[in-house]
Amino acid sequence: MGAFTPWLLFAVLFSQSAIAAxxxxxPTEAEYNTECKTCPRSLCPNQLYYGYYDPLNVTCWTHGTEIMGDDLWLKSEAxxxxxxxDVLEYDGDYTTDLAYCGRASEIQELTLAPATxxxxxxxxxxxxxNCDVVAYLNEDTDLxxxxxxxxxxxxxxxxxxxxTTNNCYIARKNLYLSTVPSLPDLDNCGPVPLLEIANHNNENGTSEVNKRADLxxxxxxxxxxxxxxxxxxxCAAERCEVEKTYEFNEEVWLQCLENANYANxxxxxxxxxxxxxYMVNTDFWESPQGDYYRMPACERFEGDESGSPDDE
Structure with missing residues (x-):
């Protein structure tokens, strides 16, 4: 076998150095409450989650949903x-210091079912x-x-x-019973931490962040x-037609509030x-606008900042 040439020797040493890098x-830590998902996409189910400053080791990098302008995701040792x-800032470059997780890591596989x-x-x-509102959705919205x-x-x-595919959660009770999907047809979402829009705004959002409820x-x-x-x-005025009559101590379920402003x-x-x-709130034992002061205004669902009757 012939001797190494200087160029071949340099190539071997460079290759060994690259592998060693x-x-x-x-090791890192979670900077926020964050989800650890089965794939690097915001719609993928959660395998587990990390709380503030929970330690973890990341083993490779890949690309996925853009979160706050950054589409780089890291695979946990889990x-x-x-x-x-969502992890503490790294004094280096994950894309050069860790291996790429592979093209298969970027594939999103979801279960889907329609509902209304x-x-x-x-x-x-x-x-x-008590979680942030991503979107206010009207009745008869298809999801x-x-x-x-x-x-x-x-x-x-x-x-x-x-x-939903808008990356937010709705209560099953809010669906038409006939459209509620069979749960075995869908993935289990996995464990979900308390999240905040301020730290998790992403490309799947359905409304501007400043439209979310402050409370x-x-x-x-x-x-x-x-x-x-x-x-x-x-409608929300005494002049409006009576559609239903409730009796003393009967239970009523409410969706939202409307402040009716009259011409006088x-x-x-x-x-x-x-x-x-619509029922006037003085007909209840409780005060929905007081006892339940965080109840949403109906106008949030309509995109109408007025929506009140102009006469009585």
Whole structure:
């Protein structure tokens, strides 16, 4: 065998140096509550999640959903993917210090099922009523659902929530019963941490961040009638047609609030019920605009900042 030439020797040394530069893993910590997913896409189910400053080792890098302007994702030693944005800043370059996870890592595989909303619904970044609102959706909105979560905020009598392709969660109770998908047809969403839009705005958002509720809004709350008879009307004014009559101490479920401003300069609060008619709030034992001050305004769902009757 002939002797190494200087060029061949340089090539071998360079190759060995490049291989040595690739690390088997890099230790880091989660900077925010974050999901670790089965693929590097925001719609993929969660395998687990990390809380603030939880330690983890990342073993390779790939590309996925753009989160806050960054589409680089890292594979945890647990075998799931976390966005680079959600870990502490690294004094280096993951794309040169770690191996590429491979083209197969960028493939998104989702289960999908159609459904339709029966009520006005807040689609939230996580399945709890204190999570940020991503979008306000009207009744009869058609959705594509990707996975289900069994332990969300109890809405009336149902703790199940489902994730939409807009990357937010809706309560199963808000769907037409005839359109509720069979859960075995969808993935389990996996564990979900408390998330914040400020740290997790991404390309799947359905509304501007500044349209979210500043306080965790509530919906489908129940109140009781405090009058002998209470009338549910076609619009939020006494002049409107009576569509339903409730009796004393009868339970009523509410969707949203409307502040009716009248031509004589007075105003009063009304609530839209799940029967899609309006009741004046003074007919209830509770005060929805007070006791339930975080209940959403109906105008958020309509995109109309006025929407109040102009006469009485």
């Amino acid at each position: 690739i690390k088997p893993y890099i 075998g799931c993917y976390i966005t680079q944005y 909303l029966v009520y006005k619904t807040e689609c939230r970044i996580c399945p709890e009523i 594509d659902l990707t996975c289900w979560y069994p332990d969300g905020q109890l809405i009336i009598d149902d703790p199940f929530w489902l994730k 965790g809004a509530m919906y489908l709350i129940n109140v009781t009638v405090g009058e002998e008879y209470a009338y549910c009307r076609s 300069g007075t105003s009063e609060w009304w609530s839209l019920t799940t029967d899609f008619c």
